[in-house]
Amino acid sequence: MRLSVHSYSTVARIQGPLIFVERVMQARMGESVTIVFPDRRKLEGEVLKIEKNNVLIQIFGESRGLDMDQTSVEFTDAVKKAPLSRSLLDRVFDGSFQPLDGLPHFVPERWAPVSGLPINPIARARPQELIETGFSVIDGLNTLVKGQKLPIFSSAGLPSKEMVAGILQHAHAGAVNSVETGKAFVVVFVALGLAHHEHEFYRQALMRMRNRFVAFINLADDPVVERLLAPRFGLSVAEYLAFVHGEDVLVVITDMTNYCDALREVSTAREELPGRRGYPGYMYSDLASLYERAGRIKQMPGSITMLPLVTMPEDDITHPIPDLTGYITEGQIVFSRELHQQGLFPPVDVLPSLSRLMQRGIGEGRTRADHRDIANALYTHYAKGRDLRRLEVIVGREGMTDDDRLMLDFADAFEAEIVHQGTERRGIAETLDLGLGLLQRFSLESA
Amino acid sequence: MTNRITGISGPTVSASPKGLKMYDRVSLGDAQLMGEVVRLEKQRAVIQVYEDTRGLGVGEPVRSVGKPLTARLGPGLLNRMFDGLQRPLDGLYQEYGAFIQAGKQAAQPWLARTFSFIPLKRPGDETRRGESLGYVEEGPFKHYIPNMEADGRIVRIVEGEMGLDDPVAALSDGTQLYLQHDWPVRLPRPSRGKRARVEPLITGQRCIDFLFPLARGGTAIFPGGFGTGKTILEQSIAKFADVDVVVYVGCGERGNEMAEMLEEFSALDDPRTDRPLMTRTIVVVNTSNMPVAAREASIYTAVTMAEYYRDMGHNVLLLADSLSRWAEALREISSALEEMPGEEGYPTYLASRMAEFFARAGAVETADGKTGSLTMILSVSPPGGDFTEPVTQACLRTTGSLFLLDTNLAYRRHFPAINWFQSFSLYEGDVASYFNRQVSPQWGLHHRRCREILQKEQRLREVAEIVGTEGLQEADRMLMHVAERIRREFLMQNAYTEDAYSSPEQTNEKIGGILEPYFRDTNTPTHGASGTEPGPDYPRTSLGSKNARPEA
Missing domain, CATH: 1.10.1140.10 (Bovine Mitochondrial F1-atpase; Atp Synthase Beta Chain; Chain D, domain 3)
Incomplete structure (x- = not known):
């Protein structure tokens, strides 16, 4: 333990968001530092690598204005921590945890390391409590449960923010038949590289949440490196609200593609060996250090549910960002450009979509006894209909059997009636009744 | 004298090299993080750190433990859950709460237990290394206690309730033998040799048992993109496979899935013994957010425990989910060591390391003259579902069978999504003739x-x-x-x-x-079969090409 703050002005090199400082005594890995600009401005930074007395520092902000002579770096002897208090509810911060809403900073009640600690797998409680989102494609076919991490894989130009806003507005915990609809969620909203028009949209969606949200906003023209920090602040806040105050927390992060691009930018600045598409080889572990912070803990009331938004570059689900995300998260909700062009909302393609934790959240006592059968039947018949569409293109409707034609009509009706629902909220019972009705109309058994 | 930390980069630390030996286990810094020496140079030793290096400072001490990374082998392993370094997770939970902190050496709560030791040798008997001294009852079977120290004459051997750290026997040269011993995880345990005998390992999965059967002592991989049901398939096999002991490694996978599995395994009974499934299971888990270097070690820790039960003459199944995460951990460490990269950044020794690991499977005659087997079923998570990537390809060179999981089958909810054109099993011929004899000539x-x-x-x-x-x-x-x-x-x-x-x-x-x-x-052709349509669940992937994307 060092007793005083160490300050060095031995900057050897500045490169993008990185500073190399020489002749540093006893630096720590991950140590939080303050960079003092020649004009006395201050920015936060973090130690990334130490080689003897040379230290590599990442700056959380723009390096514009730094120089080699007057810039100094103060070492704090501690890792980066997030200030926490219940009074951070209803507040909006930037990616460095500075207030954006014009109010003064709150008084922290406690501090927690931003990178969090892994939950002991044995201490995890199995996620099994349903969250009703109000969307049929999720509630009926890819049910979300408390403590799950379920990303939305969208593409450029698709209405992902409308869906996120819909979930924010409608989501609550609870089963179909229970009278009380459960407690509302506290939303931790983390925006990374948000465009200004989207910012306005989300701001209004959050305003409707009154007292039940915390937002971290990094806009498209804000420092790129802050995007690595903001989700960690958000998750530290979520852990505090969930596991100290017992709240059910819904963490929405938009957009993970910007996070990964920031990670790549820092990695290339460090001259690390690039992996697939230039993303660093440790991206899987890095993403996991965020996503795995979702969950529930035995004998604790709260939960962290995560809804990250991923924009698939080139609409490609095999791109490293959606690919690695899908390997870590418990399923995915996949958007389809084709369905969007047909005017359906939400344009979710249910075939590649999946909720791995659905099995535990549905059925007797949770939703309805026939939920699983209805969902399976809808899937099977829709998949068949979709497959036959390709055949229809080649041989034409006339070359097909009556059964095949029935399946084609079923697939159309499924998209129009179940997938498409506009902005209205649909309860889960209503979703299941719709599904059952559809199967009966086509005389298909639900098994 | 104490060595000092001189540099830190990701999961690796440099220190002054004096007195350190290759693959020595070391304790790092004031937090006492665990590490292993992986490279020695004139000016520095490079240490792979098994815990988060965040907060570690230059100048802090490095102390050698004087031993390589070992697993502790003895009664009390079954029905437990460990991290990649064999620290009991239940102990960590009781001691430190729900979150895992770096550098905590959990007290090993099984140390407090005693076991009833029944000797098979008498004072005056000769004993050779690898031979059983006696046994304790553990769950449904006898847990043999081997002499892993030295050949010699027994001068003292006890009977009755013994703790793990009480000596149960002594040799004439003064060597004390205990209920438990430590074994270096990277060193295969010795046996008298592999057996060629082929017996099927029944998984209870029709597609595997019928089309691509597995043999005891064999190896299988199943690669598949995300959502193709790797984990569900692994867990089904862990539940139903007709083996004595299952070692399950959750290597860099999801925490929630492990919670789900633990709960299920504690609730379900083994159909053969009517005991809870967990009582025949050891779980090693290093979830994706736990330190990457411990993930690399986790499969070795697991295979060492599996070999230990094999040496008692049991049929053991090692399941790992997923080997790709292990390979990625290897890559991450390799790049922190600034080694020259091979294909896609993986180190050039990826294939040979993997082959060495696969070679630890097999049906063997144990050092004690019994027959035991160690079967491995390993899942692979190819990026983008592309089977041409280095990890899948390296596995294919050594594996005995391949169950290829097909994204298109999975999208149509055809589970298990095993592609029946691309999968294979080298044990097919031998095992089929076994089934012909044992089950049906048909x-x-x-x-x-x-x-x-x-x-x-x-x-x-x-x-x-x-x-x-x-x-x-x-x-x-x-x-x-x-x-x-x-x-x-x-x-x-x-x-x-x-x-x-x-x-x-x-x-x-x-x-x-x-x-x-x-x-x-x-x-005798009869008419009246109604016109049928081609079913939709048809595999489309091929091994040499990128996985087909779902048609939008």
């Missing part, structure tokens, strides 16, 4: 006919894509109908119902029930 015939039908169906589907099902001949439509029944009723198996386990007898009956009427009808 087994081989059914197997051939089933294969044939699935292959013919593939060709017919191509035709049907052009002319439509209406344009097919009646006989062809009947074939497509029976093929669809094979797919829907036989190959598909729901892991959440009674059908999750199918015994070889049930498997044989089921395929017979589908094939026999068909061959009866086609020999």
